[in-house]
Amino acid sequence: MEAFRHHVYVCDQKKPDGAPCCSANGSPRVIEALRREIGRQGLGAHVQVTTCGSLGLCERGPNMVVYPEGVWYSRVRPEDVPELVREHFANNTVVERLLSGDQHAVRAEIDGNAQKRLAAFRARDEAGVLPDDLQQAIRGFQDSRVLLTAIELDLFSAVGTGADATAVAGRLRTDPRATESLLNALVALEVLEKRDSRFTNTPAAARYLVDGAPDDSRAALMHTAHLWARWSTLTECVRRGTSVTYTEMADRDDEWTRAFIAAMHKNAAFRAPLVVRAIGLEGVRRVLDLGGGSGAYAIAFAQAQSALTADIFDLATVVPLAEGHIADARFAGRVKTRIGDLRKDDYGAGYDLVFISAICHMNTPDENRAMLARAFKALSPSGRVAVQDFILNMDKTGPKAGALFALNMLVGTRGGSAYSEAEYAEWLRGAGFQEVERLRLPGPTGLMVGRRP
Ligand SMILES: C[S@@+](CC[C@H](N)C(=O)[O-])C[C@H]1O[C@@H](n2cnc3c(N)ncnc32)[C@H](O)[C@@H]1O
DSSP: OOOSSSSEEEOOOOOTTTTTOOTTTHHHHHHHHHHHHHHTTTTTTTTEEEESSSOOOGGGSSSSEEETTTTTSSSGGGGGGGHHHHIIIIIIOOGGGBBBOOOHHHHHHHHHHHHHHHHHHHHHHHTTOOOHHHHHHHHHHHHHHHHHHHHHTTTTHHHHTOOOHHHHHHHHOOOOHHHHHHHHHHHHHEEEEEEETEEEHHHHHHHSSSOOTTTHHHHHHHHHHHHHHHHTTTHHHHHHTSOSSOGGGGGGGHHHHHHHHHHHHHHHHHHEEEEEHHHOTTOOOOOEEETTTTSSEEEEEEEEHHOOEEEEEEEEETHHHHHHHHHHTTOOOTTEEEOOTTTOOOOOEEEEEEEEEGGGSSHHHHHHHHHHHHHHEEEEEEEEEHHHHHEEEETTTOSHHHHHHHHHHHHHSSSSOOHHEEEHHHHHHHTTTTTEEEESSSEEEEEEEEOOO
């Protein structure tokens, strides 16, 4: 590999509880400015920027070190960056005013800070203080709750292009003092910014969390807000072995169903083309999308092959939502819907592919055996079934997203869970499928496929 002329390490370490650190001093904005300016000055091929943990000068961050020359800069602000890039990287001239200081003094300061840090670790350890990562995992719900409350209140839309706490509280009809605390916490979580007493959305909040934004995700995120209520019953669910708040999918209210299907649609937007490619559509003309939800996958199958027709089989409460998406995508001619209960009703016959995405986790193992046996009957000879779901490793401890999803099903269903590759393979073979194999996909879910002989 051809070496870079300069390699810059910029500290972006975050420290808990307000301890001085580069992140708290603004290193994310410096890193962003550095990347932008290097590109703007046409130096992208020569300068590599890498973010890193502590460089040992925490009190005077943001710090960076440039190699191979070993030049250290401190207290760099975004407005220093154009000069720094021009002088150091284009003209090979050190920017004296930003230097961390005399080499020996810098080294002594780093060594002194390392000693202080070790002493602090030792003292905490002797006092039996919980380690930061464990503490953070236990308190993690606070970050999530703050964000979900902001989403439930539609606070990011109320902040709009910028507003103070009184104006936001006025728009939301909330208590001004409480609203200000919430806004301040959202600044701490880096989804809002605050200058004087005025709050503005960060670029990420403006893109995803504001009414009418280009990638407005609020409807889908309301599903996560609904999950919060279920997850708070986890202790009782573990005692009893099942959901303590369960209602049949068909009986859930409109708001819940809309948020749920919006969340499924959002997930599928990126995954559907990957899934279609991984399965392959050679010889596939008729697809059954069992529990097809928003229709995102059925539409992707139809998009990928012009002669293909797809039937979405789902509940009466969900089919109208799928029909909306089918109409938006202009696929009403080739993507149809059927109302039915996949636990009771016949699936039809003569399909080349039965696609079952995010369904098996709602079911018990016996319900999955029965469902796959019916899918087998719905296929023509040589037809295939493709199951997309979280697929756990043998001891069911990972991947982490799947292990946590098993609990999501515990709190939300009567007998659902996340299952392992071995379990899927056993059910598929038991239903009569051959050529059973796992297809890996990027992200937390995978595919299990089998062929009807
Ligand atoms: C987790 S979503 C998955 C949606 C879609 N397959 C996807 O991957 O985006 C589960 C779907 O199963 C449907 N469903 C749940 N119980 C059902 C039942 N008894 N009969 C038919 N569909 C059902 C739900 O309405 C929902 O659309």
